[in-house]
Amino acid sequence: MARLSEGGYPLEGPPPDDPDILSFESVRARLRDYAPTLVINCAALTNVDYCAEHPEEAYRVNALGVQNIALVCAEIGATLCHISTNEVFDGLKGSPYWESDPTHPINPYGYSKWAAEAMIRDALPRHMIVRTSWLFAHDGVNFLHKIKAAALAGKPLSVVTDEIACPTYNEDFVEALVKLVQTERCGTYHLVNEGYASRYDFARCILDTYGMRDYPITPISLAQFKRPSTPPPFGVLRNLIGAHLGIVLRHWREAVEAFVEREKREDPHV
Numbered sequence: 001m002a003r004l005s006e007g008g009y010p011l012e013g014p015p016p017d018d019p020d021i022l023s024f025e026s027v028r029a030r031l032r033d034y035a036p037t038l039v040i041n042c043a044a045l046t047n048v049d050y051c052a053e054h055p056e057e058a059y060r061v062n063a064l065g066v067q068n069i070a071l072v073c074a075e076i077g078a079t080l081c082h083i084s085t086n087e088v089f090d091g092l093k094g095s096p097y098w099e100s101d102p103t104h105p106i107n108p109y110g111y112s113k114w115a116a117e118a119m120i121r122d123a124l125p126r127h128m129i130v131r132t133s134w135l136f137a138h139d140g141v142n143f144l145h146k147i148k149a150a151a152l153a154g155k156p157l158s159v160v161t162d163e164i165a166c167p168t169y170n171e172d173f174v175e176a177l178v179k180l181v182q183t184e185r186c187g188t189y190h191l192v193n194e195g196y197a198s199r200y201d202f203a204r205c206i207l208d209t210y211g212m213r214d215y216p217i218t219p220i221s222l223a224q225f226k227r228p229s230t231p232p233p234f235g236v237l238r239n240l241i242g243a244h245l246g247i248v249l250r251h252w253r254e255a256v257e258a259f260v261e262r263e264k265r266e267d268p269h270v
């Protein structure tokens with residue numbers, strides 16, 4: 001919110017409560033009352049394994065819920081900025097995906113997010129679809145926290161080497177998102193930290209940066225790591241259009257260093 005305010009998008013009045021996006025009438029009532037010029041939608045079912053086991057629920061929330069928001073934005077003349085995912089791609093291209101590459105989701109989460117993108121494009125021209133991947137943040141639970149916590153607890157770590165994407169620091173993502181919104185250029189974007197990594201590389205970098213260089217990680221393959229969802233093996237996003245507008249995120253390894261430095265500044269015992 002602070003970044004958006006600094007970027008020229010102040011919240012006027014208290015923020016509205018989050019409506020259940022499954023209810024068109026709730027979304028409509030809330031957005032009509034508030035009358036925003038810009039709506040940024042982050043709401044989604046994001047647990048990919050849960051989505052794999054509950055595909056209809058994933059579709060209802062991630063696609064039909066987003067369609068509700070898009071239709072109301074069209075009604076009230078607001079721009080919709082929607083956060084999407086690298087999982088709209090199958091990960092079989094073998095090189096980084098450009099924003100205009102053909103999509104082909106291979107799991108229910110990816111399918112639901114892909115359907116949302118299509119519904120937004122149908123519902124309103126004033127939209128930004130912003131794909132990202134492997135977000136890590138100071139709050140909440142994410143891969144970075146899980147790897148660090150497992151190592152601190154002395155648990156054995158086995159991490160896959162053949163699932164590859166762009167780890168992305170949420171602070172860098174938000175800064176880039178605000179710059180993108182300020183351009184008022186509608187379209188589809190990839191905002192990720194530069195470079196890419198396997199889950200194994202990412203985990204190794206996390207532990208090394210925390211000073212746990214000797215902590216062992218066993219490399220395994222996706223085939224050995226049974227889970228309900230099938231991730232795109234090479235789901236690497238290339239930020240071509242954002243870069244053309246001057247919006248580039250630093251390399252993911254620098255972002256991990258910045259993340260750990262901040263954690264240590266805020267809690268020297270980390």
Ligand SMILES: NC(=O)c1ccc[n+]([C@@H]2O[C@H](COP(=O)([O-])OP(=O)(O)OC[C@H]3O[C@@H](n4cnc5c(N)ncnc54)[C@H](OP(=O)(O)O)[C@@H]3O)[C@@H](O)[C@H]2O)c1
Nearest residue numbers: 019020021022042043044045046083084085132133134135
């Ligand atoms: N995390 C990543 O690595 C990543 C990567 C690519 C794209 N994305 C996208 O980025 C966005 C944010 O992800 P995140 O990791 O921050 O997710 P998150 O922490 O799981 O947050 C998702 C939010 O959506 C809300 N939500 C779920 N169902 C809802 C409903 N029916 N109505 C209203 N709100 C609902 C959840 O509320 P409750 O907490 O109350 O359930 C939660 O606050 C998502 O669209 C995700 O697809 C994330």
